[in-house]
Amino acid sequence: MAEAIQFLVPRDNVLARRLSIISDLADLLPPECLVHEARGLAPFETDAFIAYRRVPLAVALPRTTVQVAAVLKYCHRYDIPVVPRGAGTSLSGGAIPQEDAVVLCLSKMTRIIEIDYANRTATVQAGVTNLSISNAVGTDGFFYAPDPSSQLACTIGGNIGMNSGGAHCLKYGVTTNNLLGVKLVLIDGTVVELGGKHLDAAGYDLLGLVCGSEGQLGVVTEATVRLIAKPEGARPVLFGFDTCDEAGACVADIIAAGIIPVAIEFMDKPAIEICEAFAKAGYPLDVAALLIVEVEGSEAEMDAMLASIVEIAGRHGVRKVRECQSATEAALIWKGRKLAFGATGRIADYICMDGTVPLGKLSYVLGRTAQIVEGFGLRVANVFHAGDGNMHPLILFNANDPVEAAKAEAAGNEILKLCVEAGGCLTGEHGVGIEKRDLMRYQYSDIDLAQQMDVRGAFDEKWLLNPSKVFPLDGRIRAAC
Amino acid sequence: MLIPTSETDAAYIIRNAAGQGKRLAICGGNTRSGLGQMVEAAEVFSARGLSGIVDYDPAEMVMTAKAGTPVAEIEAALARNRQMLAFEPMDHRGIMGTSGEPTIGGAFAANVSGPRRFVAGAARDSLLGIRFVNGRGEAVKAGGRVMKNVTGLDLVKLLAGSFGTLGFLTEVTFRVLPVPPAADTLVVSGLDDETAAKAMATAMSLPVEVSGAAHLPFTVRHRFIGGRLPEGEATVLRIEGLAASVEARAQKLAAVMEAFGPVTRLGSADSATLWRDIRDVAPYADGTSRPLWRVSVAPSAGHQLVAALRLEAGIDAFYDWQGGLVWMRMEADAEAELVRRYIRALGGGHATLVRAPDRIRAATSAFEPQPDAVAALSARIRKTFDPAGIFSPGRMSGRGGAV
């Protein structure tokens, strides 16, 4: 069955010179930093968006910014596409290469360079995992706020590429709101430093532009991020409702009341069952919808905020309220939520969507989502960041059945279009990658896209960096094809 | 002055101007035009005719307004729903001696923020979506109206703080936050600049959620809240939230700050006035045009910069953002070379010449000069928005620069 999402046609002249390219790269990198045997390349052919796979030309695993610059400079000189990669946990295919591309994987650059508590910054290499930053500063009473569910494994470099979010972004913002500076290598090997420990850009906000640019503007090798003092305490509370509508309305009311909890997460019945089977966190199995609301502060503050929230939930017919009694319990509740996607893998293959909708449209979109998926004869489980309307419908199917696989993909596209129609956007955290590339025209006009592509071209005139991603293949400017 | 009344209007004018190579000096209410390099342009092109709140949903915490809407109108509409702009934009009219109405588009185009910026984000962090007309006369949309949005390149961040050199903003969509029910300010008295930096760093390491940290040295202290701040230098720390929470956190913070110096509380009325005056750099709203620098460095470097400069030039300064934002008024000469040299020596940052007499502006780079590679990149980016170079050319470039 023909794949729905196309890649750029690999450049023949690059493929023809494969062996000499590998030989040249071997001159730039030590042997353990280059993968080129066919068998060894296979695991790099995909990321967490496993429906699509392309074996790359070679994989470079540099250890230093100098090595990164040397590889980029070489590829720029010989018109070889480059696909940056962190931990390969992207759910939108951001790290999926193509046959003529060199994968530039930063997983060996894992040093924490400096922690500066007086200035509340941490400077790390791009291959450092998200969670390890918080782990490194936790005992000293600090943390790094953006917490994508994959934070155990995903790298800060990948977070910057995708402008990753997470459950706690409701209060603390996403990566771009917590990023202070980067060391960026441009496609021609030039190394620039943007930002630092100071706030605001000196001129144009290139740092803000690079964040979320999905590896198309350059390769980040180091990052300086904001550290925040840990609250005295944090407590998740479970609220069970009989209908998804009530749960959605409750979320809107909490926000409207001026209360900003640290996080509000939403799970529907299928998702609850999946997560509870794995984490055994004590999620109620007899409710239609579950909210996990987390408040933080001193004991007194948490009590006060929770009292207000419980009162609001009561107005929406909440049936079950369960407060955590211990840190272990709290950890379990979050474990269940954060491992939801993987836990789904226990019962079926799935694709995970990522659209954002205005809060007021949550109930409507949930209802329509169910209709769409059922219309394709499939099942769906919903998990999402209710506080900011970022939805994650998990469409369940059998990956070994090409017909079902195609239906799942089609259902996903319909859901994303629905999100845009409802006044939201195609992707809240996972990025466009290849997954949503062909839907970009639902959100942007040709002029909007042309402006973005022009800016991209200002960084990478030859369109060598991650070229098959983000922008629809048809209608690109000449260099991009 | 050209004042289009619709986006289509604006696009038409810009398209013509581009065709003729006619330069336009972009502005909103023109209250911040003294900021940056002087622009030579045939016409002033203002967004103030594009005014009005387009959509406001307090439950969603999102507002959309045309770019020329006065900030005052926005803030009033928000206040009626007990909401506010988290980044508390500065009003430049005091220090610049300008009149007119600052616009919301101008606030975003200049990335204007206030004391809460260092914890709540700058203007650009609240900006969710924009409509603008680029230098070809094309209407472009970027971003959207939801916070979690990573669809395509983030042109929203790029346009924020670009001073109109990349596009003419016609509409902005931004996030708003609830107004905290209560607020108070702790004043720690008698700390020198270095100790104040330590005290503020300590305050920020505590789980009390300080939302304003400034240090007012001896020379400026008396110019706030009618001189009612306690004697000596004043290190001020703001706490906001529910009343009971503010009280509890203030007490916790006071207990730790007492180790540094005597601690007093201002109460909510004086607190509000104080932070508004810090926001608007009140001490230097002196009716003169003596050079005024806005310096951003690492919080621990601010006082070192001032100490180093005091040895070589006559400057008056005070600190915001835990010491990382330094407002410096110079006696006479801007001393740009000196200021920039010390910033580099202290680990980096930038200094922007916010106000200066024309002859100094003509001879000084108002924005921090960038390394060649970054400058070249910026120039290329600008060309993709404004190939004919008609939008406030030279506003952000160094003296004689190409951008």
Added chain:
Amino acid sequence: MQTSFTTEQLADPNVAESEKILRRCVHCGFCTATCPTYVTLGNELDSPRGRIYLIKEMLENGRPADAETVTHIDRCLSCLSCVTTCPSGVDYMHLVDHARAHIENTYRRPLADRLIRSLLAAILPYPARFRAALQLARLGRPLAPVFARVPALAPLAAMLSLAPVRRPRTAAVTDPQPLSTPRRGRVAILSGCAQSVLDPGINAATRRLLTRFGVEIVAPRGEGCCGALVHHLGREDEALAFARRNVDAWIGEIEGGGLDAIIITASGCGTTVKDYGHMLRLDPLYDDKAARVSALARDITEYLSTLDLPVLESRRLSVAYHSACSLQHGQRITALPKLLLKAAGFTVRDPAEGHLCCGSAGTYNILQPEISAQLKARKVKNIDATKADVVAAGNIGCMTQIATGTAIPVVHTVELLDWAYGGPKPAKLATSGRKDKARPVAAARV
């Protein structure tokens, strides 16, 4: 994940099982974060997810294993940290076991590699041979640096460095002691192979402790090495032979005098014995018996936890508890040993990065000396940072590995418990010169 096996391939029950395991993997990548070789080497190919992918390709194509795949599978510690982390329930343990068997059956290793593996398989499972080899190793120790310089001989160098400096005392194999308290249970203790040579004091302490609390210990004839070693070398037939022998020995006792538990004091062996039911599932003569044996297998700390040992007063001795991979990931026993130590009056400290392997992993420290050394250094650093008085672990391999890197004395958890509940102070602690305020049993709850 999508798989593409032919129906013929799936007719092989081992392939069919592996296909089911592969289908579970959704390629999320969480496993990479907690994999010791991935955090050390930073290469997808040395991560569980990468290995799963390599195994999938290898099995789907029905090919003989190739050098690249073998290199990365060989680097797997089988620590099973990935299994603990995986949200999708991928049974990586059995997948990599199958892969190792496939490699052993289809791949011709270089000569030196083959020789060393055969040497290990021929010596370590047999206590008499192992004892003799250790004598030789002590003599040959000065040659270790020479061997270390030749890559193919590096394993020999590692072996020599690991051999204990002093000959371990052979504990007299005592006949089971008569019980002085009413009988509470009847158990067998796996005598095993390497542990009985390297540190016979562990099982001696186990016997004393259990006897003191009224547990009768029997020593069925015919049991020996559990087979883990050859199993992890991919030598399946030899592994199953060891398993059958042990199953026969224990079934004899189960059907004879009866057994409440089969106690295992080396957690690496415990994981394997608990897996006998799976390993022998395709053998109609042994499948039931093996399952019964596996159901009775208990780590010593598991069994002790059922005895309701009395709580003792605190003694001023801090213990850094090293959680062996086979115990925390393989058998999912994490809290029990610590609770036992705390109840016995010790202060327990958890080294940071406790989920990361110490690098011992059976014969890994011999076959992959560079990676093992890096992991050991990292583990020792975390242990030393606890500033504890003693290190306790539940596996002889870990104890040997860690002891070569830290100055803190390393003992088995059961040795500390035996001491607390009336036994002799472990010899390794006697030299530390620490004065502890031990108090005898506070309230007997026997």
